[in-house]
Amino acid sequence: MKLLDRDGIRIDEFFRATAEDRVSHDRLIVPPDALEAQLSSREMRQVGVEVSNVASVEELARYFDDLALIAIVFPAYSDGRGFTLARRLRNAGFRGVLRAVGPLIADQFAHALACGFDEIEAPESIVDRQPFEQWRRAGASISLPYQQGYSRATSIFEQRRRGRQGECNA
């Protein structure tokens, strides 16, 4: 797998572990059933959890303050549930890192970022075929989306609203 974000391919500083693992890494991603154990181990670590795209927002919300990262698994790139889960987590107040894990393609970069993801962990086979330059280009292909309220600085609806206000002030 390869990790990428807005700026390019990155080194993954998180290490995947289970409940039993007593690893020395200070950044871990664990499965949900190992979360309690790792969080209570009192070691100064950053802990993330990897969940399926049908995970419960309510249950995760209990850990929001302690979680550095939530990784959401996309079983297939055509399965858009992860986008909705990301959005729900952001709506519920999660401020940590959101990672999409799975066979996403460059053309979904904009969707993922807008829904609140910070980074994508995709199979090497895809990133080799679609180097970061393609992700960057695809991510920027629509300079202004219509939808208001997604993690883009602004939107067409918002720009028009500002335009109207400008008219009123003038």
Place this chain on the structure above:
Amino acid sequence: MYNYDQFDADFVRERVAQFRDQVGRRLDGSLTEEEFKPLRLQNGLYLQLHAYMLRVAIPYGVLNATQFRQLALIADRFDRGYAHFTTRQNLQFNWPKLVDVPDILDLLADVDMHCIQTSGNCIRNVTADQFAGVAGDEIEDPRPVAELIRQWSSHHPEFSFLPRKFKVAVSGAARDRALLKAHDLAIRIVRNEAGETGYEVLVGGGLGRTPMIGKVVRDFLPKGQLLAYLEAVMRVYNAEGRRDNKYKARIKILVHEIGVEAFQARVEAELRAIGSTSPGDELEELARIAAAFDTVHYSRLAPRSEKFDAACARNARFAEWARTNLFTHRVDGYAAVTVSLKPVGGVPGDMTAAQMRLFAELAERFSLDEIRVTHAQNLVLPHVRLDDLHALWLELVDADLATANVGLITDIIACPGLDYCALATARSIPIAQAISTRFADAARQAEIGPLQIKISGCINACGHHHVGHIGILGLEKRGQESYQITLGGDATENAAIGDLLGPGVSAQEVPDAIERIVDHYLAHRLTDELFIDTVRRLGVDEFRAAFLGAQDEAA
């Protein structure tokens, strides 16, 4: 017509550039065919039996003459000189080459058109009442709402990879001419007891393998809250719609499985999670969109036209056409004209490029530069002066576009079927042609009166056969085409799914079978009773007995 602002225009151009890039990356191997497929579908590009098919969006079925001419040009340059209108107010070109598609999209963008979301598992092109702004039974013109939804749903970051396609229809009228109850989501503009207008929202209608009638999930949604409500519905569907079986993935199955109340509760919970919205912003945007529609400049005319009356008295064929193809306009002295694309023995919904160019000119001369596409695969010239009707009719006669059969037995809806469609199990176009040839006689059609036949070439039901007064579904049985006939479907506000009459019949037997049903109706109807009313009064069983009895005799 809604006029694009710079934002809309830039967005469509960027979408074209994006698709050009995607085609390039498909060709150089960056994208596998599997990865490319959803991307091309979201730009309306299908791989059909013999070639690609490109589906052009005609948002809520509204066009002007310039756009229509551009479509004719594309038909000439990239298709084989004709275009095909679909049952969702869209238009299809059947023979484009992959490498040409970005150029076609640019030609469309030149006239503020696109192919965005005419297929794929996303929110599809929004449809509406073809008589929007024209009909007398309208509370409010539904097109601004439809346009708002078009924009909001375009390239949506969250809802572009849904379990399945999602079709939305909007109407502002009392009568349902937009097949609202057969849509995943439908919006009806209504007035509450306090006299305010708002939205009735229906969810979970759909045809296909498991036909269902949409159910009301909100009887009055105040204006300004529509996009938040849609977002909540879509989020529930995206998260919980089934993905294990493509035939169970539409929202109707989710609503059916968890029940309407549970679905409503989930939507309301989602609305609470979304939190505060700004209805004022939405209302302002809706007002901006409404103002961006062209004002139609009607003349002040008398409600009756002597010229029209005289022409009717003089010319029986013209009078016949006027009787079937006109729709009452809310403005005095005008009529909306439905131009039938169902000539006897023709392909329903097909038009040649030459006819299209002429039609564009007629729209300019006679209909204040406006054209509508209906879900019944016909066209409408929405604002024709009564005084001009005869002159228009003469032009239509010359162009072979004056078929006087709107709403009659030969005004058949038929999907492309096995002649084009990769999913088809049987042909549908030749069946439509055979039936319309059988009932070609105008006097006989007039005697039979309003009767809708709808034909689909497979269980996906693009031809809406479930809601046809007579529905015909083409299947394949042991290597043979076999046609199931249903009776009693209804596509209006009284939406109903037709009942199966009996075992399937062969392609050759279909016209006889239809004739038996029609004869039974003619023999048993009360004075002035419509076909569908006779079916309701007598019950499908009685027709079934007639249908099967005669079938036994024939055997």
